[in-house]
Every structure is written in C-alpha cells, then in structure tokens.
Amino acid sequence: MTDETDSSVKQNVPAIEVRDLSIGYGKRVVLENLNFRIEPGQIVTILGGSGCGKSTLLKHIIGLHKPLRGDILVNGRSIVNADEAEKRSIMSEFGVAYQGGALFRSLTLAENIALPMEELTPWSRDEIKKRVSEKLALVHLDGYESYMPADLSGGMVKRAAFARALALDPKLLFFDEPSAGLDPLTSDMLDSVILEIREKTHATIMMVTHELPSIFRISDRVIMLSAEKKGVVDDGAPAYLRDNSRDDYVRSFLSRGGKVNCNETERGHV
C-alpha cells in the first residue's frame, strides 16, 4: 500500500469506535449494547444523570477496566484485546485529565508535565524543558513551573492536568468532569482553555460532565446515557437535542441548561 493510500485510510478511521459494548462491575451490568463512533476533531460530551455510568464508560474507553462484552477501538486499534505492551502503546497516544487533577503531589508542576516526556520519549532535558513551558503557556500557567500541586487553586490544578494530558501532543484527549466543583467564572475560563486547546492542537476531545452551560458552549455533540435504559438514549448536537429530541428525558435534562449562548446555530445534528 502506498503512503497516500495509507493516509487516506487513516483519515477514515474514527478516533473512537465503540462496538456492542456492555460494561459493569462483576455481574452488575451498568450499560449494555453501546454503539457509537467519534470522528477526529470533535468535542463530544458523555452526558447523563448521576450514577448512569458516564465515568465508568470513560474508564473502559481509556483501558482501565475490561468490558463485559464488546470492543473499543482507539484510532482503529482494539484496546480491549490488546496485550499489556500494545495497550501501553495505545495509551501513550492519548491524554487524560482526571476529575481531581491526579497530579503527583511530590512533584512540582513542571516535573508533573515532564514526567511522561522523561519516561516515554528520547527527548533531551532542554527539549523537555522547552515543551513543558509551551504546555504551561497553552493553559495560561506560565511562571508556575516550580509550584507544588498543593499550592494551586482548584482551577489551576485542572489546567495543570490539561497541560500534563497534552504532554506528548496526543490527538485524543479525555477530560473527566473538567469543571466539577469550580465557580462559574473559573468554569468559563476552563471552557475557553478547552476550545483553545482544540483550536491549536486539532485534537479530538471526549468529556464526561453534567455542567450544562459548558456543554452548550463547547460541545459539538452529546451522547446522552440513561441509567434506566442502561444505554444511549439520544445522540446529537446539544441545542438540537434540547429542542428536537424524541426522548422527553433528554429534552427535559438539556432544557435545564437554558438557552446558553454558543455556536449552537452553526451546529446541526451529527
């Protein structure tokens, strides 16, 4: 196969593909028969009420848990059937920012961001230092290199977690509840940072959140889960679903976010 054909094939590969996926703990099924694709460059939010399995689904997609059935393809490679080495290779292609930041408390901010670079790349110290500064600047934390995570505010910790997720320039980012527990202004600022990251890196972003203002502001698409139905109840652009979903639960859930200003008029049904 020529390089040209190769790259055209690569372009058609979804960033994430979930096939007949059932997940749960032990014998308890949380979600079943999930099927969806996430195309490169989208910002997609997994939405649903508390306890519907949003974070559990995210943990399965990033390979931390094994599903009961089905498959998950990340950039065309199955993370479910991969052996340990293959799994580590798939994992190194994406970045994850956890709900509480999950920064290593014994390391400074710069050391936290440098860690994946030191461990997984042959880059020199100077190169790593330069890249760390770039990542911190991207999330507006330049000058905070020597700070310890304990010295930062909640919003700064989240931004630092974004910076660490971006360390290896991944084309796929996962954010778990990025604005949970933050005040509205800090939450707005994080939304702007996420949009900026997408604009500068062209990464695909998958988020788990139920902060409706954030969803309307930044998401291209929402995948709505229901604990009752144990699956996807609707899937589409947030504004479209709020006004046109066939499911009452989805319309009612999204209407709580009000008519938030966003690019919603530009975004149709995905």
Added chain:
Amino acid sequence: MLIQLRDETVSLISFIGDTAAAMWEGIRHPKRLRWKDFLFYMNSCGPDGLPITIMICALMGVVLAYQAEVQSHKYGADNFLPMVIGCTILRELGPLMVAIVSTGRCGSAFAAEIGTMKISEELDALRTMGIRPARFLVVPKMWAMLLMLPLLTAIGDFVGCAGGYMVLRSEIGMPVDLFLRLTRQGVAVKYFIEGILKSVVFAYIITVTGCWRGFRTGSDAIAVGRSTTSAVVNSILFIVLADAFLAKLFTVIYTWGQ
C-alpha cells in the same frame, strides 16, 4: 472467606510477578531508576529510623541480658552469657526487631502513600500515561529497603550487644575485654551473616506487602487506614513465617556434612 483468601493470594502472586518484572527492568536499565525517589526513600527508611532502632535494640539487649543472667547465675554459667546474648541478637532478635520497627515505620507509610494515590486517581494517571506503576512506585522503595534494612540490622546488632554488656557489667561486673573474648569464642561470623541475609528477605517482604496493600486500597473514606493496618499485620505475619523457615534452613546448612 475462602473466595476472598483465593482472590488475595492471586492478587499477591500477580503483584510479586509484576514487581519482579519491574525490578529486572530496573537492573537492565539503571538509568531509568527514579534516583531522586530512591534517595528520598533511602533517607526515610534508613537514617530517619535510626533513633528508634537504636533505642529498641539497646533495650532488647538489656532485657535479654537481665533474663539470661538470672537463670545462668543459678547454674554458675555466667561465662556463657556473652555467647547467649550475641547468638540470640545476631541470629534472631536483631533482624526481627529491626524488621518489625521498619514495618511500622516504612511498610505502613508505603501502603498509605500508594493508597492515597489510588484514591486520588494518580495510579490511573500513571497507567494511562503508559507507565507501569510498579516500576515507578515500587522499585525505588524496594532498592532503598534492600540497602537500608541490612545496615540498620548491623547497627541494631551492635547496639543490642552493647546493651547486653551494660547489664553484665553492672550485675556481675564483667570487664569489657572478657565480654569481647567470650563473644568472639562463642559467636561465629556466620551468625552475623545469617542475620543480615534474613534482613534482606525481611526488607523484600516489608516492601512487597506495604506496596501491595496500597495498590489494593478500596475507594471509601476508611480505605487507607484499613490498608495501612493490613500492611503492618500482614508484614509481621509474613516476617515471622519467613523467620521460622529461614531458622530451619540455616540450621540445615550449618549441620550439612557434619
């Protein structure tokens, strides 16, 4: 109960395998060892634990000498006391007491540290970065303990014997040169080596058990406390079991070919 025991055993064996692979990787690529962490744990497992180790071992020597002196005095066997004290401390009590003190100080700290990291999703973060938590978190602790526990044991042995001598001097007026001569006659170098080898095994047990319990931490509010307690209780149990096995093993080795 049986299912829980089976799950725990499988998890421990799997963790031992994972740690062995990470240690081997560290030996093959020493540059990848996290040297800063290694030095930190060397300090916390060694010098930081020195005052309590010295105090416990000295008192252990004092108690042992008092008990032995009361009995041996009845039979006029005072000259055997340096040998009894030396052999008991070097072969058994020294390595055992230092290991128990280190379990309380380091094993529990390892479990608490890793357990807290698990609750705050730092272990998940390591995994999704493609970094093996065992290599990142266990290997520096393991090397630090393997180096520091034998050193602490050697110091503990010396201090324990010194504590014993203080009692013999005050109770039966034994001069230092006689004590040293009788110790040299009755205590072979191989007993010191036996104790040091035991401490290497105990260091391995303390690190593996502490870290394993940390990785097994649950997600509720009291999980870290429970892991810490389990780390100490399990470590002490495994240490005593290993000690019993090693005592038999060394006896067999000493009597080999006699």
